[in-house]
Amino acid sequence: MIDRLIRIFHTLRYLKPVQLYYRVYFVLARKRVVSFFKKKLDDAVPLSVAKLTLHPFSIHHAVPEGNRFVFLNLEKDFGARVDWNYAANGKLWNYKLNYFEFVNDEKIDKAYALALITDYCKAMKNIDWGLEPYPISLRGMNWIRFFVTHKISDPQLNRALYWQFKMLYYTVEYHLLGNHLMENGFALLFGAYYFRDEKFYKKATRILKTELAEQTLADGAHFERSPMYHCILLHRVLDAYNLVASNPWKQDELQTILKQKAAVMAGWLKQMQFSNGDLPQVNDTVEHECEPSVLFQYAQALGIQPQTTALGESGYRMIRTPRFELLIDVGNIGPDYIPGHAHSDTFSFILYVDGAPQLVETGTSTYLPGERRHLERTTASHNTVAVAKCEQSDVWSTFRVGRRAKVISLKEEANAVTATHDGYRSIGVLHERSWTWTNDSITITDKVTGNKSAEAYIHFPPGVQPRMLDAGKIDAGFFFIGLANHTQASVGEYLMAAGFNKLERCACLNIQFTDRLETKISLHAPGQLR
Incomplete structure (x- = not known):
């Protein structure tokens, strides 16, 4: 009680x-x-x-x-x-x-x-x-x-x-x-x-x-931080601009506001896309539910060009090299007063290699209340870390969040991002994660204070079957994953959302550790898929 x-x-x-x-x-x-x-x-009403x-x-x-x-x-x-x-x-x-x-x-x-x-x-x-x-x-x-x-x-x-x-x-x-x-x-x-x-x-x-x-953040994102709902609202902004620009009934600043918001929203969307056109399946974004390319065509038809601003307030960062694209989440869930589409996913990430998904989110398959809806929003369904089997943020019911993680430090450098969140403060723990990268490798370092047991999760898409080579090395097809300071690692299964009411059985990697974990992703040379 x-x-x-x-x-x-x-x-x-x-x-x-x-x-x-x-x-x-x-x-x-x-x-x-x-x-x-x-x-x-049934009442008659004079209408013009x-x-x-x-x-x-x-x-x-x-x-x-x-x-x-x-x-x-x-x-x-x-x-x-x-x-x-x-x-x-x-x-x-x-x-x-x-x-x-x-x-x-x-x-x-x-x-x-x-x-x-x-x-x-x-x-x-x-x-x-x-x-x-x-x-x-x-x-x-x-x-x-x-x-x-x-x-x-x-x-x-x-x-x-x-x-x-x-x-x-x-x-x-x-x-x-x-x-x-x-x-x-x-x-x-x-x-x-x-x-x-x-x-x-x-x-x-x-x-x-x-x-x-x-609701429009400084970097152009819709403030609920869901690419799908961002697309829906960008479509609506374009429709509204179409309406007021094509029908000069009123003369005020609304038309200018709509055009400016459409431009920055289109700019954010362009930065969030992977090179193959995919959107990251984060925060209730569902596969095949929106078509960014069509929105860009609509904007162009209305004379609106995407206006890009560096990703910032939305909490997402997109790292692009000649070989890979890495989307990381270093932002708070939110907005605080309407987090219904938020997941417990602080410091999660998605990786595409040579234009194809290699590490993904579990995604969203349903809004119906129940076990599956809850599971898809939990920490373990994302590529991040759970400590002492606790949730970073208390996602509950269908669209509710109670206690929630806050990012308390963030440092960004040319080839590194380091951040700390306090989602486990109730058990006396802080979680720090850093990503460092070169053109063909990514090193993820997790530090957990408080001497608590922790578990990191990595989710693979359909068609990728990782193989344990030894206790600390995994072959994932396009790359090796090397582990250091872990206590145990195992390959298991999970059900990935491939759309509303569509699930596909895929592989996941569960890694247990205490205090510190280093995970290094080393890409194979182009054409050397194993």
């Missing part, structure tokens, strides 16, 4: 007062707000719909065949009519269904897409999760783009869309903040332009100006 209270204290202490206030508001008022607007759906222009750009989404939908690698065939409340595949799957992203894929049949929208409007009084603020936000923007692209102006559909925006206006997600609040702001901006609604515009600009400043 005491431990649970301590965990809750460390979880709540970082929340902003506005989050606490609106959590109470959502519990007490949201259902009544939704119920009120459901009753208004603007004839908007948008620069055409299509991003691929899974297009349903008949009423067979595939999201998160899970399929459901609804037969004659879609069940918009379908929950058997989890809440995120239902959210994806309710986003209506598929209506803007160039391959979808216009009449079929319109029929789905019409059916949704007829079912709206009975919709559950789909009328939460986040899916309303994405659906609203997707419907507007679809209507504008196909020059559709249907009074009944516009009325249903308007009442959804009114519902969103009164249920903005101040209790969550972060990417959810930003999406609410972008949606209200689209609603404002489409309906020429001054109230929507005022709230949208207030949210976006505040949150773009708050």
Whole structure:
């Protein structure tokens, strides 16, 4: 009981007062707000719909065949009519269904897409999760783009869309903040332009100006430090810029802000990519869920060039040599008040050699609450160190973090990075890790104070099978791993996330030590794969 209270204290202490206030508001008022607007759906309302222009750009989404939908690698065939409340595949799957992203894929049949929208409007009084603020936000923007692209102006559909925006206006997600609040702001901006609604515009600009400043770090990263969510929000910034630049309804600084943020966000994304186009699968970034190359094309089409700034505040560093690319994480998890997509991964790293992944993260395969979701966020699922079988940061539930590691020192040199975190302070331990490198080798040195047992983890991708040559030497195909000062090392197995709801059995190296461990990665000469 005491431990649970301590965990809750460390979880709540970082929340902003506005989050606490609106959590109470959502519990007490949201259902009544939704119920009120459901009753208004049939009410006539005088609407003035603007004839908007948008620069055409299509991003691929899974297009349903008949009423067979595939999201998160899970399929459901609804037969004659879609069940918009379908929950058997989890809440995120239902959210994806309710986003209506598929209506803007160039391959979808216009009449079929319109029929789905019409059916949704007829079912709206009975919709559950789909009328939460986040899916309303994405659906609203997707419907507007679809209507504008196909020059559709249907009074009944516009009325249903308007009442959804009114519902969103009164249920903005101040209790969550972060990417959810930003999406609410972008949606209200689209609603404002489409309906020429001054109230929507005022709230949208207030949210976006505040949150773009708050949520874009100095090096261009989105502050939740997830490359996947960074891509999602960069896409949204580009869409918003497309909207305001193509439709001169308002003349203020928002257009300039959007263009500047899009440039620095694109710059960060470019620096985080590996040379083969991959993104690091960190902090709930899921394989194949985003396409950076398409975003760069979109930015270019809008006249926006990536603006690069040295990686800094996001906590990531990308070391590139002629042979390898090494991404290291020397930052805090965060932001403190919304760490829902954070993992216990301080000082983890990812290694690509000759353009191919060789050391990877476990990754993310699910948001469903349970053992697998928890496992994927824990220290042992990352290429870092656990001490005395404790967690660096107390990840719990589905999106919560209690006590958390803080980086207390960081030193960067031409060919070395050294950092210390205090995630094990509760057991009197500090963990220091340094990376030093040449063109064909990397040496990782771990120091753990307090004379405690520790375990380092190294995860290999599919197709890489390390072989123990002796007690301190491992052949990993493209390189040798040499160990010094370890007490034991063994090759085991783990399940790597290869996408939502997709797992692949792969090899991992577990290394036990006390006080100090040296791990040296020595690349084989090009072409000498063993």
